[in-house]
Amino acid sequence: MTERDIIGIFGKMNSGKSSLMNLLTQQETSIVDPTPGTTADTKITLTEIHGLGPVKLLDTAGFDEQQDLGLKKRTKVITALKECDLVLLVIDPAAFEYETDKLILEEARSLDKQVIVVYNLFRISDKNxxxxxxxxxxxxxxxxxxxxNAIDITHRQRLLEAILxxxxxxxxxxxLLPFVEKGEFYILNIPMDEETPPGRYLRPQAMAEEYITRKWAFPVSYRMNLAKARAGDSSEKERWNGFVNSFTRRPKAIITDSQAMDIxxxxxxxxxxxxTFSVMMINYMSRGRLNEFVNGIRALNSxxxxxxxxxxxxxxxxxxxEDIGTVQIPNLLKxxxxxxxxxxxxxxxxxxxxxxKKYKLVIHCGGCMISNQRMAARLRDLNATGVPITNYGIFLSYIHGEKILDRVIAPWDV
Ligand code: SF4
Incomplete structure (x- = not known):
């Protein structure tokens, strides 16, 4: 079942929140009255936005209300903020005081919410x-x-377009792995170094194994002895060759720990x-924004x-x-x-x-331990400040040449 997206309308008293709600719903779902604190509670409307699907709209009380019931209303506003997926922060630019907007923004940031700022003009000149x-x-x-202008119905389409x-x-x-085909073999190269926890795979490895199995394909793990391979010990190469040549049908792909790219x-x-697992994971956690991480690697050239x-x-x-983030990548950078x-x-x-702003590049791990929302918030801030971002798997491929990176991203739609 598809869950409704929840869009919350927040802002100061009399900033035009209820008018914005009515603009979105095209009806008088919220009472519009200049008396401070007209929206006594959070008002909920279920509707459908074409191109987005079913949504729940929350029209919240003014966050800055000072009356007796003000504290209770504020608590409800915070509850609504936690519940919603998108915050529409309504600001009247002629208000001259923005402490409330700041508080809402800080709260939304700490909750990793997506935010669109809606300036509601009561007079055209307020735009200045x-x-x-x-x-x-x-x-x-x-x-x-x-x-x-939230009371101008002709502005509805622009508002919807901005949301979409x-x-x-x-x-x-x-x-997770869009290229996996039913009935095919896939090699998971898992070196299992000293950092590998006993009793389980790391999350990206476990997810890849589960995904491939679920797709009726066959994941086959290989524990590479990286120390031997790097030392040029021929027994490790022979073991690897024996492994890859032992299949009755050739495996379709290898998903490797990024740190083994040198081998x-x-x-x-x-x-x-x-x-690599890292490339797989960052694509998944960023909801398919791998191209941004691939583009980011170009920052190394300048x-x-x-x-x-x-x-x-x-x-x-x-x-x-030999930790990848604190030893291996810094050594390569050096x-x-x-x-x-x-x-x-x-x-x-x-x-x-x-x-x-002081960073010329961010090199991010696969990000498997944070939510999609948190990853999206990181990308939002980096985009806004113009700081490029790349990823461990991309860096550890590119460092061996552009052709290696091309090969690693070839299975992905970038
Ligand atoms: S959060 Fe990053 S460093 Fe930690 S296990 Fe996941 S991919 Fe590795």
Whole structure:
């Protein structure tokens, strides 16, 4: 069953929230009255937006209400904020005070909500105030904005178009491995180093195995001895050759741990596709935005001494000697770009968007431990500040040459 997307309308008292609700529903679902605090509670309307599907609209009370019931209303507004998928933040640019809008925005950010800023003009001349509002509240510039007069029905179409163009619906799902075919073999190359937890695969490995099996295809794991392979020990190469040649039908593709790309670029047979768990995961977690991560790698070509690069890992796993994020990738950066400065961020926290500008590139892990919403929020802030982002798998392929990267992304629709 398709879940309804929930769109919440938020803002100060008398900013025009109820008018916006009526504009969206094309009816008087919300009472419009200039008396402060007319929307006593969150009003809910079920409707259908063409191109998006069934939605639940929430028209919330003014967040800034000071009356007796104000605190209760605020609590309800926060509850609505938590519940909704898209925040329409309605701002009257002529209001002269934006503390409430700031509070709503901060709350929406901390909850990783998608936001569209709706400037509601009561007079055409109020449009001139928008730049001033954004000077006072610079974070508004991160979000898509639209300017409407909420009581003008002719503005409805533009509002709907802005929602359709800028909102990623929650029901959008992405195939984990879209190239997998029923009845075919797929090799999972899993080196299992000291960081591999006992008793289970890492999440991307487990997801790939489950996905391939569910598709009635056959996942086959190979534990590569990376130390031996890197040392040029012929026994590991022979073991690998014996493995890949043991199938009665040739496997269609190899999905490898990204850190093994230095070996797999030479060992993967030409008749098999080659990609990495990290590339698979970032495509999945970003809901199919792999092309942004592929484009981001070009930033390596323009690095100069003193540039900052951020390595971002979305979890806090225990890090042992040859850790990919803190040892292997920094070592490669040092080798190929000796004068860049490498910074790190781990876990659910990310750099504040206001500090983001100092980075020339973000290199992100597969992101399997954060939600799609959180990943989307990171991409939103990076896009708004113009900072490119790439991914471990893409970096570790590209560093061995453009052709290797082309091979790794060939199975994906980018
Ligand atoms: S969050 Fe990132 S570093 Fe942590 S296990 Fe997932 S892909 Fe690896």
């Amino acid at each position: 105030r928008i730049d001033k509002v954004e000077e006072l509240l610079t974070r508004l510039r991160v979000y898509h904005r639209i300017v409407v 163009a800028n909102y990623i619906p929650k029901n959008v799902t992405v195939d 797999m670029k030479d060992w993967a047979p030409d008749d098999m596709a080659l990609t 690095l100069v001494a003193g540039d900052h690069i951020l390595i971002a890992e979305a979890c806090n796993h225990s890090r042992i000697r 080798k190929f770009y000796p004068e860049v400065i490498v910074n790190y961020t781990f876990g659910r926290e990310f750099v504040d968007d206001l500090d983001m």
